[in-house]
Amino acid sequence: MPVTTFDVKEKYRYLNGFDSYLESEAVPGGLPIGHNSPQKPPLGLYTEKLSGTAFTAPRHENKQSWLYRILPSCTHPPFAPAPSSSISDEDDDKLHYIPNQLRWDPFDHAPPGTDFVAGLHRLAAAGDPTLKTGLGMFVYACSASMAAAAAFYSADGDLLIVPQEGALDVRTEFGWLLVRPMEICVIPRGVRFRVEVGGNARGYALELWQGHFGLPELGPIGSNGLANARDFMAPRACFDEDHQRGGAGYQVTAKFNNGLFVTAQAHTPFDVVAWHGGYYPYKYDLGRFNTIGSISFDHPDPSIFTVLSAPSDRPGTAVADFVIFPPRWLVGEDTFRPPWYHRNTMSEFMGLIQGGYDAKKGGKGGFEPGGASLHNVMSGHGPDAESYEGARNAELKPVKVGSGSCAFMFESCLMVGVTDWALKRCRKVQEDYSEHSWGELKVHWKGTGEAAKGHLLE
Numbered sequence: 001m002p003v004t005t006f007d008v009k010e011k012y013r014y015l016n017g018f019d020s021y022l023e024s025e026a027v028p029g030g031l032p033i034g035h036n037s038p039q040k041p042p043l044g045l046y047t048e049k050l051s052g053t054a055f056t057a058p059r060h061e062n063k064q065s066w067l068y069r070i071l072p073s074c075t076h077p078p079f080a081p082a083p084s085s086s087i088s089d090e091d092d093d094k095l096h097y098i099p100n101q102l103r104w105d106p107f108d109h110a111p112p113g114t115d116f117v118a119g120l121h122r123l124a125a126a127g128d129p130t131l132k133t134g135l136g137m138f139v140y141a142c143s144a145s146m147a148a149a150a151a152f153y154s155a156d157g158d159l160l161i162v163p164q165e166g167a168l169d170v171r172t173e174f175g176w177l178l179v180r181p182m183e184i185c186v187i188p189r190g191v192r193f194r195v196e197v198g199g200n201a202r203g204y205a206l207e208l209w210q211g212h213f214g215l216p217e218l219g220p221i222g223s224n225g226l227a228n229a230r231d232f233m234a235p236r237a238c239f240d241e242d243h244q245r246g247g248a249g250y251q252v253t254a255k256f257n258n259g260l261f262v263t264a265q266a267h268t269p270f271d272v273v274a275w276h277g278g279y280y281p282y283k284y285d286l287g288r289f290n291t292i293g294s295i296s297f298d299h300p301d302p303s304i305f306t307v308l309s310a311p312s313d314r315p316g317t318a319v320a321d322f323v324i325f326p327p328r329w330l331v332g333e334d335t336f337r338p339p340w341y342h343r344n345t346m347s348e349f350m351g352l353i354q355g356g357y358d359a360k361k362g363g364k365g366g367f368e369p370g371g372a373s374l375h376n377v378m379s380g381h382g383p384d385a386e387s388y389e390g391a392r393n394a395e396l397k398p399v400k401v402g403s404g405s406c407a408f409m410f411e412s413c414l415m416v417g418v419t420d421w422a423l424k425r426c427r428k429v430q431e432d433y434s435e436h437s438w439g440e441l442k443v444h445w446k447g448t449g450e451a452a453k454g455h456l457l458e
């Protein structure tokens with residue numbers, strides 16, 4: 001078993017800042033002063049650079065970190081294809097491109113003994129990790145911690161994890177992150193991590209195959225609002241000490257072009273004693289989101305609720321936006337307050353962390369916590385009939401919506417294909433979603449008779 005050389009009280013004290021240049025040392029003097037790669041790094045450590053952008057990326061985009069560790073990451077035998085697993089199997093699934101609206105009942109909890117990696121399922125994807133374009137969308141369900149000597153990393157992209165049930169205690173090369181439901185984390189491409197759970201855990205994940213998440217522009221909102229940079233939390237350096245040569249006790253699994261590969265090495269991958277840089281894992285408490293909305297009339301675009309945005313090459317057009325619908329006050333006058341009916345050139349994948357969503361009935365067969373929906377490019381959608389009638393007739397006094405609730409959306413400019421697992425094998429697709437939601441929409445049209453003319457003049 002690895003020995004952790006760290007004061008437990010320090011484990012969950014974080015460094016603050018989004019896209020900041022941070023540094024942390026678990027042992028004083030672990031970081032070299034004034035240069036990055038001295039001839040003999042401090043404390044007998046090795047220097048290793050981890051880059052998240054091309055060396056020559058412009059300064060404002062450049063992301064990299066320097067790690068000072070007991071042994072460098074290259075010290076492992078060759079990787080071999082991992083035994084079959086849910087995500088590698090699902091990669092063989094042909095992706096289905098279908099214009100229908102889709103909704104899923106809550107996904108099953110995992111059978112006993114399922115860890116985070118075994119419990120990841122690919123629902124949908126667009127693009128190609130080999131070309132560093134697009135994204136993958138996943139759900140996970142796990143019931144057991146990854147083995148104490150296991151680690152995982154994705155060479156395919158940055159992983160945004162949205163827990164819905166059960167806290168994830170995430171051991172990363174940079175230190176620990178405790179991520180509870182209503183918090184999210186991002187583990188950048190290449191960073192090794194292990195997930196510990198205390199029981200059943202379930203949630204959603206987005207793997208970003210191109211670029212990185214940033215904070216959305218604030219435009220006329222000004223210099224503060226939405227997710228504030230200081231509320232993002234990065235781990236402090238914390239290392240395990242086990243570097244016995246000879247054995248092969250530590251299993252490292254790599255996700256590489258959607259396949260899984262595994263190697264077994266003699267030393268812990270979590271041996272980083274100190275680090276500095278701008279490429280690090282982080283977490284964010286969604287409860288800190290400063291929600292902004294209309295205080296006059298009309299329902300604003302949901303982009304006003306963007307927490308993180310991963311841009312495409314086209315300004316204002318995201319490969320992936322992470323958007324939340326937290327509790328908020330609605331005060332719009334002469335306004336249909338829930339989302340309007342719409343067709344979007346972007347694809348919209350939604351999940352529900354807790355509570356309900358103001359445009360959709362909850363309960364069995366509705367939009368439930370742990371379930372999901374997908375409205376792909378130009379698939380028409382909007383409030384279900386009951387929510388429509390309710391909002392059409394509601395007294396327009398100020399109301400707090402969504403107390404105790406939080407839905408979210410992964411919105412992408414790309415058309416996403418859906419896996420066989422998502423369409424069939426998970427057995428959660430609600431066959432009657434469209435009929436159930438919009439089949440009962442009433443015709444309110446008054447016709448062109450006198451009554452209607454009167455109405456137009458009202």
Ligand SMILES: O=C(O)Cc1cc(O)ccc1O
Nearest residue numbers: 301302339340348359381409
């Ligand atoms: O479809 C949805 O429920 C998500 C959504 C919410 C909203 O407030 C406006 C547009 C939109 O797509």
Ligand SMILES: [Fe+2]
Nearest residue numbers: 342348375381
């Ligand atoms: Fe929508």
